Amino acid sequence: MSGEDAPAQQQNAVDQKQETKPAEEPKAEPPKTESAPAAAAEADATPAAATEKVPEEETFTYRALVLTGHGGYDKVKLQVKKGKPTLKAGEVLVRVKACGLNFADLMARQGLYDRMPSPPVTLGMECSGLVEAVGDKVMVLNRFGLWQEVAVVPASHTFLIPEGMSFEEAAALPVNYITAYMMLFDFGNLRPNQSVLVHAAAGGVGIAATQLCKTVKDVTVFGTASASKHETISQGGVEHPIDYRTKDYVEEVRKISPKGMDIILDPLGGSDTHKAYNLLKPMGKLITYGTANMLAGQKKNLLAVAKNWYHQFSIHTLSLIQGNKSVCGFHLGYLDGEMELISQAMNTILDLYKEGKVKPHIDSTWHMEQVGDAMRKMQERNNIGKVILTTEPMPEEEKKEEPKKEDKKDDKKKDDKKKDDKKKDDGKKEEKKDDKKKEEPKKEEPKKEEEKKEEAKKEEK
């Protein structure tokens, strides 16, 4: 695949939060890449149009977000690719409208996710768009390669978007909802009257999990999130929001439910997995699905990785037997051979959507040029719900560091939150300092760095 850097995508090392309230703006006209003749040219049903293909294959260009190396936000570059991709049997070409950001993308950027080929590689595990040949509106799930205007994927990886669902919602749904669904209903075997602890309850998976919990009778949800997000998650169904930044969440849970939890969803890893294990009731299930604790700072933070590795949870069967406990691991990225299981889950989720029981919560939508800021927002846990990229071209007058649009009603809250975060984010500051140190001169202690990389590699396995 050929590609060259698009007009400079400015990346600031200094933290630039969104200081101004972005104006709600109308959707731009359809992106220029969306041309009717192109769609027709590829439709299986119109082979006569194939003669038009030759010239198009030469002039065809599309933008893609390419990971050019492991590291900070600036390693993801907006590039222009040339030449229309050709299709193999069973594949479809999708004109991408919107893409979802996931933790795995952030991990991949830092070189902490082994399901991604080596850079250069186009990021992105989920998107929504139009199947060029037939015009179907679909959402797509893939191991990588979806953050671009045109994506070629196996037809089996696409799912029809139900009526009334926007492209943004459709890009927000697959990874978070399938993850939450399979954890709660396959491993977790969630049943009425049970209690569930959802970490990062304001995140994409957290909000999906809360909504799915509410589809079962009398399930009580405990959710951790910083205080500024409590109103939103309470409205979403979390009965017991807990501010993990100012309180010991283990104590808080025990106060309300002395026996502990039936199910705990743990995206954190490290010492939080130990705490979760100890918080399980008999017959309780701990489902760990990430190592977010490893993500501290823009680039691979070797201290955070080492700490996570050191504290990594390891369990003996005798402890499981004597505790009557279950420990499960889940990651959709490692489940890509299991499209049947995934489709089953997806169909159930779409039914729940149609019944109005689940609905993705969009935090913010960003232009492709703003991918660095979008990633930063997610990585610094400033989002409530899903962070989305749109392939719509970015108007000249728009400032680069602003999201394309955010829910207006959230603006006030966000300002409060920022203040709040400043006050309470003591623990994080320490990590950030550490992070900055790492970003500066790279050459101090080069040997030690290499040793640590070895460790990190082991951990990935």
Place this chain on the structure above:
Amino acid sequence: MSGEDAPAQQQNAVDQKQETKPAEEPKAEPPKTESAPAAAAEADATPAAATEKVPEEETFTYRALVLTGHGGYDKVKLQVKKGKPTLKAGEVLVRVKACGLNFADLMARQGLYDRMPSPPVTLGMECSGLVEAVGDKVMVLNRFGLWQEVAVVPASHTFLIPEGMSFEEAAALPVNYITAYMMLFDFGNLRPNQSVLVHAAAGGVGIAATQLCKTVKDVTVFGTASASKHETISQGGVEHPIDYRTKDYVEEVRKISPKGMDIILDPLGGSDTHKAYNLLKPMGKLITYGTANMLAGQKKNLLAVAKNWYHQFSIHTLSLIQGNKSVCGFHLGYLDGEMELISQAMNTILDLYKEGKVKPHIDSTWHMEQVGDAMRKMQERNNIGKVILTTEPMPEEEKKEEPKKEDKKDDKKKDDKKKDDKKKDDGKKEEKKDDKKKEEPKKEEPKKEEEKKEEAKKEEK
């Protein structure tokens, strides 16, 4: 509790298998301890009868199987206890008719089960009998203390025996069926079209698990057992019986199901748990519920214990995440605070019994005097289904080493099996030799022994 040894219960160190076919014999008259006035005396509804209590409390005696110390079969003694036990609020007195043997009893005898008080203590986790006060036929589940003619238990630990179920069946049901049920339907979340590997498929839990699997549409059961038991387990519903003594069961499973299993029930521990983990499909569940591999020989076999400890399965969360796997531990003995969960499971199981979908398979029934041989039969894996003790008095003319009764139809098979076992039991012989060595002079290397005991203790925790 006072107690003295009953007339010598002969224990042979040498392996005495049942060489003759025991005649099917009619039930003896009700045990002498079952007296109507006694029952009336304790009924809450007849306080007037209380005056009769005083003389009875002095003369009342009953037999109990007491673990007098950790070690071989001879450590379980038939003793006579004096004095009628008094009841606290919420307790009932049960006239015990039949008792079930479980692996935990064998482990306890060897000092490998930490849910049992120190000897002397009456063994037994399950029994059936009559509630003296009201005459209800019940089955009972308790942490220990049920292998005796009279047992005082919390009323909440008793379950009414449904019509048509014999006392023997009722004594065979609770531990095995609740264990199998909770593993398959709570941790395992068994669903149609799934595959289940049942180790020790001819054992009590194995037969219960197979029957329960068959209550779900199109579930395929793979079962390990020695060849002589294959006919029985096939009839019981095992589609793929595997002789683990002559074949590599991992290879056999992969031949039939290359992707592996959805659920694996593992009572073995040690290296078999590793094999099970590797045999799981994505989203597969490994449920480990014992360490039968530790039980080699009559007494605590330090080599087997150390081996099991050395090979004990320990799992990191990253491996679980990348494999999308679940590892669960189950042991009913550690779940005794959860009577609500247990009752729910029991009620469902009793409904299935009434519908004719499950039915305990009794291997053999033994008199209390024969407890050593009964334990031996189970420990040496010569049983098919449940080994039961009866409290009926043992007729003089009966040979001690014979079971009270066994299914006649099985006799032919058993003879075959014995031959079979002799041929194929090479691996076991080695362990037995080792065992005999340990039984002889205890004083060689007393220090090393103590060190090893330390290790064994750690393992129990």
